[in-house]
Every structure is written in C-alpha cells, then in structure tokens.
Amino acid sequence: SQKIEQNSEALNIQEGKTATLTCNYTNYSPAYLQWYRQDPGRGPVFLLLIRENEKEKRKERLKVTFDTTLKQSLFHITASQPADSATYLCALPPTGNQFYFGTGTSLTVIP
Amino acid sequence: DVKVTQSSRYLVKRTGEKVFLECVQDMDHENMFWYRQDPGLGLRLIYFSYDVKMKEKGDIPEGYSVSREKKERFSLILxxxxxxxxxxxxxxxxxxxxxxxxxxxxxxxxxxx
Structure with missing residues (x-):
C-alpha cells in the first residue's frame, strides 16, 4: 500500500522566515498531490493541488514543488506569520477509492 | 462554499453503547467519507460512499457501520x-x-x- 512520510512531527521557525515541509511517498507515482492545513480541533482545509507535470505551484505566500523522480513534494511558506501555525498534511489521490494522508507536520511560527 | 456539518463537536459515551455520528453536506456531492484521526497515525479511512445506499469499506471498518439513505447525509454507527x-x-x-x-x-x- 502507499506510504507517505512527512519530514518531522514538529517544526519551529522564526516569524518572517521561510518554512519548508517535506512529503515523501513510496510505491507508486500519483497523478497529483494535495496539501491541507489543519488547525487544532478542526477538520483539514484544502490548500493546493499540484499535478505530476507541474514542477511548481504558487498561491500567495505558499509554494509547492513536486519531484516525481525523488517521489517528494516540498511545501514552502514564505514570510511566515504566527497565524500560519497549524498542522499541514499532504495527501495522495485515490487508489481503490481512498485518499492517503501523511501524519502531518505541526508548524509553529514564533513571533 | 461547501459546508460539511457534523452533529456534535464533543461526545462522551459508555463502553457498549450504540453511538451515532451524523454528517450532512450541502453541495450535492456524490462521495462522502468517514475518517478517524489519532496522534501519530494520521487520518485513516473507515468507510466511504459514492452514492445513496452504497458503501465501501476503508482501511479500518471493524466495529463500525454506515448508512446513507439520502445523498446529503452519511451516518457512522459504532x-x-x-x-x-x-x-x-x-x-x-x-x-x-x-x-x-x-x-x-x-x-x-x-x-x-
């Protein structure tokens, strides 16, 4: 079955710096990959989708890259703010009708 | 925007009780899913449904059942x-x-x- 690993359980960075989160996967090559944000006690919220033929995708201060050779996606938040503190999940598209989610990386932006 | 509403934010039950968790979506979506999320284990799929009265097992269906009598409503039953x-x-x-x-x-x- 698909295995997804996110680089670390927790990441602390200083406000204004760039946060970089990693998602590695095994066993197959997905057509696309998604990133979600989850705040404590809430459900995940979709942020970005990047397709296999896209190297990079941007949305405001967010940037996602997708390297199908390395089987890795990087998620960057530039000029980070305390409001960016949350858990970020990567997800791979349906196989057998289900999404596979990573366990998430908890990001804390320190003022 | 799509709204997915779960009936309760917090629930406390006793061992052996039958528990109903309700979910309603307002955007005429075909597919509905139930996940559980535990620290260190991430999101795991329990059941999903791609149509009314249809259901499929996910990774961890044991001890659970589901009901989808109407398109907008998907219930999880312990x-x-x-x-x-x-x-x-x-x-x-x-x-x-x-x-x-x-x-x-x-x-x-x-x-x-």
Whole structure:
C-alpha cells in the first residue's frame, strides 16, 4: 500500500522566515498531490493541488514543488506569520477509492 | 462554499453503547467519507460512499457501520462502543471520484469511557 512520510512531527521557525515541509511517498507515482492545513480541533482545509507535470505551484505566500523522480513534494511558506501555525498534511489521490494522508507536520511560527 | 456539518463537536459515551455520528453536506456531492484521526497515525479511512445506499469499506471498518439513505447525509454507527474507539472522527465529501479535493467537517471528538 502507499506510504507517505512527512519530514518531522514538529517544526519551529522564526516569524518572517521561510518554512519548508517535506512529503515523501513510496510505491507508486500519483497523478497529483494535495496539501491541507489543519488547525487544532478542526477538520483539514484544502490548500493546493499540484499535478505530476507541474514542477511548481504558487498561491500567495505558499509554494509547492513536486519531484516525481525523488517521489517528494516540498511545501514552502514564505514570510511566515504566527497565524500560519497549524498542522499541514499532504495527501495522495485515490487508489481503490481512498485518499492517503501523511501524519502531518505541526508548524509553529514564533513571533 | 461547501459546508460539511457534523452533529456534535464533543461526545462522551459508555463502553457498549450504540453511538451515532451524523454528517450532512450541502453541495450535492456524490462521495462522502468517514475518517478517524489519532496522534501519530494520521487520518485513516473507515468507510466511504459514492452514492445513496452504497458503501465501501476503508482501511479500518471493524466495529463500525454506515448508512446513507439520502445523498446529503452519511451516518457512522459504532455498534458497541469500546475504549479503543476514542478518537477524533472526521466526515468529508467530494464532488466525484478522481481529481477532487475533500471538504471536511469540523470533527467529533468522541470519548468512550
């Protein structure tokens, strides 16, 4: 079955710096990959989708890259703010009708 | 915007009780899902449904059942609650199978004592 690993359980960075989160996967090559944000006690919220033929995708201060050779996606938040503190999940598209989610990386932006 | 509503934010039940978790979506989505989320284990799929009265098992269906009598409503049933079913339960929906993002509800934190 698909295995997804996110680089670390927790990441602390200083406000204004760039946060970089990693998602590695095994066993197959997905057509696309998604990133979600989850705040404590809430459900995940979709942020970005990047397709296999896209190297990079941007949305405001967010940037996602997708390297199908390395089987890795990087998620960057530039000029980070305390409001960016949350858990970020990567997800791979349906196989057998289900999404596979990573366990998430908890990001804390320190003022 | 799509709204996925879960009936309870917090629920406390006793071992052996039958528990109903309700989920309603307002955007005519075909697919609905029930996940549970536990620290260190991430999101695990319990059941999903791609049409009314249709259901498919996910990775961890044991001890659970589901009901989808209407398109907008997907219920998760714990037949006889056990302490190892203490968890955050998340309902989600998507428009159709394939390249579609999931819309999640706010979750129900269930404690089984």
């Amino acid at each position: 037949e006889s609650a056990s302490t190892n079913q203490t968890s955050m339960y998340l309902c989600a929906s998507s428009l159709y199978q394939g390249e579609e993002k999931l819309f999640f509800g706010s979750g129900t934190q269930l404690s089984v004592l």
